[in-house]
Amino acid sequence: MADKHKHVDEVSGVETTGHEWDGIRELNNPMPRWWVYTFYATIIWAIGYAIAYPSWPMLTEATKGVLGYSSRAEVTAELSDAKAAQASNAERIASSPIEDIMADPELKQFAISAGASAFKVNCAPCHGSGAAGGKGFPNLNDNDWLWGGNPQEIYQTIAHGIRYDGDEETRVSEMPVFADMLTPDEMRATAAYVLSLTAMPSNPALVEPGKQLFADNCASCHGADAKGSREVGAPNLADAIWLKGEGEQAITDQIRSPKHGVMPGWVNRVGDPVVKDLAIFVHSLGGGE
Amino acid sequence: MHYQPAQKAGSVERLEAKPINAARLGRPLYEKRRKIFPKRAEGRFRRFKWLVMLVTLSIYYLTPWIRWDRSAHAPDQAVLVDLAARRFYFFFIEIWPQEFFFVAGLLVMAGFGLFLVTSAVGRAWCGYACPQTVWVDLFLVVERFIEGDRLARMRLDTGAWTFDKVRKRVAKHAIWLVIGVATGGAWIFYFADAPTLMKSFVALEAAPVAYMTVATLTATTYVFGGLMREQVCTYMCPWPRIQAAMLDENSLVVTYNDWRGERRTRHAKRAAAAGEVVGDCVDCNACVAVCPMGIDIRDGQQLECITCALCIDACDGVMDKLGRQRGLISYATLSDYSANMALATNNGAIPIDPRRVRDGNGVFVQGIRDFDWRIIFRRRVVLYFGVWALVGLGMLYALVSRDRLELNVLHDRNPQYVVESDGSVRNGYVIKLLNMIPEPRRITLSLDGMPSARVRIAGQAPGDGQSFSVAVDPDKVTSFKIFVTLPKESLVEAQSGFSFRAEDPSSKERDVYRTNFIQPGTAK
Numbered sequence: 107m108a109d110k111h112k113h114v115d116e117v118s119g120v121e122t123t124g125h126e127w128d129g130i131r132e133l134n135n136p137m138p139r140w141w142v143y144t145f146y147a148t149i150i151w152a153i154g155y156a157i158a159y160p161s162w163p164m165l166t167e168a169t170k171g172v173l174g175y176s177s178r179a180e181v182t183a184e185l186s187d188a189k190a191a192q193a194s195n196a197e198r199i200a201s202s203p204i205e206d207i208m209a210d211p212e213l214k215q216f217a218i219s220a221g222a223s224a225f226k227v228n229c230a231p232c233h234g235s236g237a238a239g240g241k242g243f244p245n246l247n248d249n250d251w252l253w254g255g256n257p258q259e260i261y262q263t264i265a266h267g268i269r270y271d272g273d274e275e276t277r278v279s280e281m282p283v284f285a286d287m288l289t290p291d292e293m294r295a296t297a298a299y300v301l302s303l304t305a306m307p308s309n310p311a312l313v314e315p316g317k318q319l320f321a322d323n324c325a326s327c328h329g330a331d332a333k334g335s336r337e338v339g340a341p342n343l344a345d346a347i348w349l350k351g352e353g354e355q356a357i358t359d360q361i362r363s364p365k366h367g368v369m370p371g372w373v374n375r376v377g378d379p380v381v382k383d384l385a386i387f388v389h390s391l392g393g394g395e
Numbered sequence: 396m397h398y399q400p401a402q403k404a405g406s407v408e409r410l411e412a413k414p415i416n417a418a419r420l421g422r423p424l425y426e427k428r429r430k431i432f433p434k435r436a437e438g439r440f441r442r443f444k445w446l447v448m449l450v451t452l453s454i455y456y457l458t459p460w461i462r463w464d465r466s467a468h469a470p471d472q473a474v475l476v477d478l479a480a481r482r483f484y485f486f487f488i489e490i491w492p493q494e495f496f497f498v499a500g501l502l503v504m505a506g507f508g509l510f511l512v513t514s515a516v517g518r519a520w521c522g523y524a525c526p527q528t529v530w531v532d533l534f535l536v537v538e539r540f541i542e543g544d545r546l547a548r549m550r551l552d553t554g555a556w557t558f559d560k561v562r563k564r565v566a567k568h569a570i571w572l573v574i575g576v577a578t579g580g581a582w583i584f585y586f587a588d589a590p591t592l593m594k595s596f597v598a599l600e601a602a603p604v605a606y607m608t609v610a611t612l613t614a615t616t617y618v619f620g621g622l623m624r625e626q627v628c629t630y631m632c633p634w635p636r637i638q639a640a641m642l643d644e645n646s647l648v649v650t651y652n653d654w655r656g657e658r659r660t661r662h663a664k665r666a667a668a669a670g671e672v673v674g675d676c677v678d679c680n681a682c683v684a685v686c687p688m689g690i691d692i693r694d695g696q697q698l699e700c701i702t703c704a705l706c707i708d709a710c711d712g713v714m715d716k717l718g719r720q721r722g723l724i725s726y727a728t729l730s731d732y733s734a735n736m737a738l739a740t741n742n743g744a745i746p747i748d749p750r751r752v753r754d755g756n757g758v759f760v761q762g763i764r765d766f767d768w769r770i771i772f773r774r775r776v777v778l779y780f781g782v783w784a785l786v787g788l789g790m791l792y793a794l795v796s797r798d799r800l801e802l803n804v805l806h807d808r809n810p811q812y813v814v815e816s817d818g819s820v821r822n823g824y825v826i827k828l829l830n831m832i833p834e835p836r837r838i839t840l841s842l843d844g845m846p847s848a849r850v851r852i853a854g855q856a857p858g859d860g861q862s863f864s865v866a867v868d869p870d871k872v873t874s875f876k877i878f879v880t881l882p883k884e885s886l887v888e889a890q891s892g893f894s895f896r897a898e899d900p901s902s903k904e905r906d907v908y909r910t911n912f913i914q915p916g917t918a919k
Contacts, residue, residue: 138630139427139428140428140623140626214854234809234810235809236807236808236809236810237810238809238810238813245810245813245814247810247813247821248813248814248815248816248821249815249816250815250816304818342816345816345817345818346814346815346816346817346818346883347814347815347816390853390854392813392821392823392853392878393813393815
């Protein structure tokens with residue numbers, strides 16, 4: 107940029123920048139005036155912006171800006187707006203009995219949506235995000251219900267839990283340990299009979315003695331037809347669903363020393379309206395009665 | 396102010412007009428804008444441009460107000476971009492978001508159309524139909540109405556700030572702003588029901604975005620059409636630069652035919668008397684004075700020239716007055732021009748000699764080439780037209796053959812299947828029925844390929860059939876969950892999948908969606 111080397115293009119009569127690439131020089135035309143003004147305007151804008159909004163990083167935080175804007179405050183405001191928008195439906199759910207909610211399609215849909223998100227937070231760790239359960243954890247999609255599958259019964263189960271120490275209204279049932287009462291052969295025979303209700307056992311000869319053993323020891327809770335009893339939470343043994351595992355060995359194990367699942371009661375943790383949401387959501391999964 | 400013909404027959408008023416970009420001026424490219432005061436032109440191209448302006452502005456301002464009865468379930472505005480409901484209405488056509496390729500196709504057609512027109516007749520878009528040109532023309536009408544024609548405006552511009560000047564300037568800018576508001580206002584009517592929006596807009600009850608849009612478009616219209624004008628074309632628009640690649644030696648461009656115009660002189664008679672050879676150009680500068688870009692077409696084809704042809708009108712008027720043939724400035728191709736130039740200069744051997752192109756009676760000699768319209772149908776133009784028409788035909792075919800009933804099926808992902816207590820297997824699906832006509836319908840949904848399966852809608856009593864009828868809202872997606880249950884003994888039926896079939900029993904429109912039924916052991 108030395109002045110003495112000022113180079114002027116012969117054709118246009120315009121000064122060049124002094125740079126040269128393979129004989130090509132760059133003309134040093136001034137910027138259009140409006141362009142320069144626009145550039146100045148952006149600078150002024152930037153200064154104003156830096157004053158108005160959080161911009162300069164300091165030691166612990168950035169400058170606040172005179173407008174006091176913060177994206178976090180905006181999110182909080184949006185969240186409280188959303189809460190306010192849901193308030194009327196949420197209040198109606200809190201004050202209505204579960205049958206009334208089921209009868210109102212809009213309110214029911216609201217409860218299902220609310221229940222779906224509450225389920226992901228509270229229930230998914232045991233029952234799975236799709237409510238499909240697993241061994242020892244019931245699948246909530248199917249139509250096999252230990253304690254009943256209408257919305258009111260589901261509500262009761264969720265609210266107070268099963269075999270849950272912290273709630274006096276909890277559902278309780280306990281299958282006796284048969285290891286001391288039956289011999290291993292008797293237990294095998296009983297298991298063979300139970301399996302024969304839905305499948306072919308390995309030794310058909312055991313079915314007949316097993317039937318008598320079942321009538322003597324099991325029918326009082328599981329019923330003479332082995333279809334279970336919801337009053338005591340006794341599972342239906344004549345269906346295709348096996349909570350504690352499938353097959354003769356699993357049945358034998360369960361007779362010998364039964365495993366019992368525990369579900370906490372939720373009404374004191376999440377409150378009555380959310381339990382309603384959850385009950386209606388679970389009922390809507392496809393197996394509800 | 397009207398163009399004042401010269402008083403004396405055979406003499407032409409000489410105008411004080413200088414081009415803004417003449418090479419001989421050695422102008423710097425960047426400096427304060429030189430003001431341009433285009434003089435009013437009269438002639439056939441000007442009349443044609445008035446017509447184009449009337450048609451295009453009418454289309455723009457009036458289209459949102461055209462009513463088009465669809466049904467009680469759809470808006471009755473002929474052209475409507477309903478962003479909130481994600482529908483685009485164009486007379487009898489309704490486009491859903493997934494049919495946006497129609498809009499993409501239109502843009503492709505617009506692009507090829509631009510290439511086509513440019514190849515055929517040069518920068519016709521710039522000169523006649525570009526909104527920038529049309530609105531600048533409109534703004535110039537206002538300017539002339541208030542401040543007068545070229546000379547009066549120049550006097551006013553340099554004159555002192557008298558009350559009269561202030562009054563005229565305020566009036567001019569006020570009307571410009573009103574035009575700007577009307578332009579922005581017309582734009583928002585394409586996005587909502589025009590009469591309703593008009594009422595709420597005037598009552599200050601419309602959405603803030605409406606006012607912001609109008610404000611923005613008012614600003615751009617006012618600034619681009621009133622203040623920046625030719626600078627938009629020269630500095631901002633990419634098209635003048637791209638179109639250089641579209642032109643060839645057979646493209647029509649506005650051309651000063653110096654082979655008959657030079658040597659130009661203001662004193663033709665005196666020069667002729669002195670035995671000098673003179674051309675048709677009397678150097679009256681009419682072509683420069685009328686140019687909205689402020690250039691001198693006699694310097695040859697230039698980036699700035701938008702081929703509005705007003706200089707042709709101006710020059711033709713002068714030629715008429717002088718009793719000479721029109722066409723000293725004309726639409727011509729480079730090849731025609733070069734041939735004529737070669738004739739006039741004896742292939743460059745001598746300076747231009749207008750005597751070489753005319754016979755003794757002043758009639759052009761045989762070899763002079765005039766514009767031949769057949770040159771328009773050359774290969775590249777036909778090729779562009781072919782591509783353009785192909786896209787158009789493809790879209791037309793897509794339009795007439797498109798479905799107005801669509802079925803989408805989403806298989807539940809978690810859980811993929813559910814075993815019921817009787818051992819049957821249940822799969823859940825979310826059904827989306829797209830009813831793309833503005834009438835409510837009843838659609839029959841049925842299963843194909845699993846005769847033992849039973850279907851039911853979630854939340855309703857278990858069905859025992861394979862099909863059910865569902866009411867779908869007009870012009871909406873109806874979405875619901877269904878369960879398909881297959882008995883344990885019939886699970887083999889599901890091995891190769893099955894189909895959902897949606898059918899409108901009255902119109903027989905149907906859509907089929909093939910999907911899978913997942914069972915234990917086949918889970919994917």
